[in-house]
Amino acid sequence: MALPVRRRSDGDAPVASSGPFQELEQLNRRLAGVLDSWPRLPEMFSDAFTPLADVEETDEHYVVEIELPGVKPDDIDIDIAGRRLSVRGERRERERVGILRRRERTVGRFAYEITLPGDVDDEGVEANLDDGVLRILVPKPERERPRRIPVR
Numbered sequence: 742m743a744l745p746v747r748r749r750s751d752g753d754a755p756v757a758s759s760g761p762f763q764e765l766e767q768l769n770r771r772l773a774g775v776l777d778s779w780p781r782l783p784e785m786f787s788d789a790f791t792p793l794a795d796v797e798e799t800d801e802h803y804v805v806e807i808e809l810p811g812v813k814p815d816d817i818d819i820d821i822a823g824r825r826l827s828v829r830g831e832r833r834e835r836e837r838v839g840i841l842r843r844r845e846r847t848v849g850r851f852a853y854e855i856t857l858p859g860d861v862d863d864e865g866v867e868a869n870l871d872d873g874v875l876r877i878l879v880p881k882p883e884r885e886r887p888r889r890i891p892v893r
Contacts, residue, residue: 805826
C-alpha cells in the first residue's frame with residue numbers, strides 16, 4: 742500500500758506527509774541549506790590538506806597555533822573577515838638529489854579556516870612563524886574583554 746504524499750511547493754520530489762520520511766526530508770532540506778550557504782565548500786574537496794591546529798581563548802586574545810613545518814612566511818596568506826580567520830598557503834617539495842624511497846610528509850597546498858566564537862579587533866591581528874608553528878594573535882575588542890570591578 743502506498744503512503745499518501747504531498748508535493749513540495751517548488752514542485753520537486755514528493756514528500757511523505759508524516760512519519761520517519763518527513764523527518765528525513767526535513768533533515769535533508771536543512772543540510773542542503775547549510776551546504777548552499779557555505780561559500781568555500783568546493784575548496785574543501787580540493788587537493789589542499791588541513792594542517793593541525795590549536796585554538797585558545799584568553800581574556801585579551803584568541804590564539805591560533807598551526808603546525809607548518811618547512812613552510813616559509815612568504816608562502817602563507819592570512820585573511821580575516823569578521824570572525825572568520827583563513828590561513829592558506831603551500832608547503833613546497835624540497836629539491837632532492839637522491840631517489841625518494843618513501844614519503845610520509847604532506848606537501849602541497851594547505852587551508853585552515855575557523856570562525857572564532859566572539860567579536861574580534863581585526864586591526865590588531867599579529868602573526869609569527871617560529872620553529873614551524875604559525876602563531877596568530879587575534880585581539881578581542883575592549884568591550885569583550887573582562888573588566889575587574891574593585892570592591893570598596
